Amino acid sequence: MAAGAHTGRVDMAGALRSAGFTGVVAFGLFLPLIAFKTDVDGSNQLVLTTRWPLFLALVAVCSASRFFYALLVGPWLARRALRPARPRPAWRNTIANWLVPCGIGFLVLYPAIVFFTAGFSGGQKWIDNLGVQILIYVMLGWGLNIVVGLAGLLDLGYVAFYAVGAYSYALLAKTFGLSFWLLLPLAGILSSFWGVLLGFPVLRLRGDYLAIVTLAFGEIIRLILINWVALTNGYAGIISIPRPTFFGIPFTAGDDGFAAVFGLPFSPLYRITFLYYLILALALITCFVTVRLRRLPIGRAWEALREDEIACRSLGINTTNTKLTAFALGAMFAGFAGSFFAAREAFISPESFTFIESATILSIVVLGGMGSQIGVVIAAIVMIGGTELLRELDFLKDVFGPTFDPTQYRMLLFGFALVAIMIWRPRGLIATREPSVFLKERKTISAEMVKEGRG
């Protein structure tokens, strides 16, 4: 296979050999967990059943795909790598220039487009499940981008601040009856306070160790939320959290509700559309603040910190303040997103703030290309939108039988996609950086030139 890959010649024997090897490995790999299935029978005893056809089919698929890879894809990739790199065509620059304004325009018009194409009742799902869901992750990704992408501090417990924001809003709104608009900034402040509090002990740590400590903090906060039943109601969570209002007008069916005040027929669509624009505004604020901060001294200090902490310190930058502001700002945006989440769902429980959420947000930032704002959007659409769309794949039931449920493969595919995208593009989808300061002309550099966060 190796010889064939280099000369571009078709190497049938090599391909067959590697396919056979893959088949043997796949046989061993799938033998215990696919060929045998454990089931609990009527008398509560474990029994084994076998699934030989499925097992053999999987082995055959693995073997065959390796064969075709060795025969066709591998040599093609080798030939492509030998070709001289072509300069970036001009039309791609044009697209890049128009991408952001067009994208924002599309997002603003998205509800109208959905109602136009899918109708009022069908569109609800597309705005609520897809639009709002993706935008929450875009906002969280942008918030974490400050910590990971700009300051280079690897944070695996980001969801803790999201949880602080959500519980702050839920508890304060239920206990004191305060409005959403008052509690939104308050939740942000509380979260950033926690960001500083948890950021302070980890100032000395770097890289993987920092990641693991933040993971531990995230888990500790979740475990406290579970076990402090008197405050948080434990696993059962908090129910009937007040919904946000439209400048004091609630979205209810009553006489003082939104529909009645504006003389419209009642529909839950107004609330959903309102929530959509609310999270869109919050996300755009996050992005705007980040982009502006990058050009301020503090933003440059973050990026300097990411590149080299020791050099940073010897140039007189206060690394303690620089790190803490990054933690605090990142946490604040997570707090905003958290209070929005609590207000949207009207129900929160510790189940929503597991480590998987942190990993999802971090992977959105890394897959997008750390530090790239537009990359976060693309990664969120791919990872969240892609897995949400699995719910729509009902036609697969016709292929695999009525018991086939595509949604159960959601996280499986998510994990697989993480590995695959990392191998395909380790630097993320947007692997170029534009410097925030330049001397004569703005040059785009490859992300390979940007150091990863070691701080």
Place this chain on the structure above:
Amino acid sequence: MEYFVQQLINGITLGSIYGLIAIGYTMVFGIIGMVNFAHGDVFMVSAFIALIAYLIVTAWLGIASVALDLIAVLIVAMAFTSLVNWVIERVAYRPLRGSFRLAPLISAIGMSIFLSNFVQVSQGPRNKSIPPMVQGEFVLSKTHDFPVTLSYKQLIIWGITALLLLAFWYLVAKTSLGRAQRACEQDRKMAALLGVDVDRTISMTFVIAAALAAVAGTMYLMYYGVVTFSDGFVPGVKAFTAAVLGGIGSLPGAVVGGILIGLIETFWSAYFSIDYKDVAAFSVLAITLIFLPQGLFGRPDVEKV
């Protein structure tokens, strides 16, 4: 006093299991400087393989001898888990070697999510419980109505752990593979220049790590008699804590750290609050990393420009 001794026995048993997993973390970190996030899930997969092997040897083959059952299950679990980890290293980590530092970590997180969901999809989300494999116990003392017992299964766990550590120590200290491994740990490029097959050595590291995790998985299944697809994460993080506490990169440190974590967890649940036992473990992790990042037996990390 009796209560204390009983907790000590339970803690050491739990700690042996953590120690075996921790060796996997510490070896992989030592050789390629990467936190193998999926290692906890490899442990969980090994417990499932052991479960299936146990059902095959008892229900299908009808081997009644407990010792034979246990040995067969152990060998099957070790062999298949090694294969799983070998493939994981080949597919998910090797292409990223020399890439930027976050890439393997993200890949490992993806692998961890993939493995736990793969088991959930292929074996179902329910708890799988088996009747106790080994029954019986020694009563060490019986005063004040509180018997101190050492069950046979605890004894088996201690024995197998000690035996494997001995074999493992021999492997690392005396064989050529162990020498190659220590060479790669010190300087990978230099080792390659001197004719050490670095790729093969790293693969073998993953295989050994998985084999030890499989022993831990089998012991876990035998001790608790129940396993589910989500059982990888928390023991994984605790074993990582053990590795850090002992000094990451240090093999005796991993074992000592594992036993310490087992003791802390057991005593915390016995004397304070069982609800917060995971909080105790995570706090130990955070406190160790903040105040003693080189651990008990590790070398201090020198900061260079």
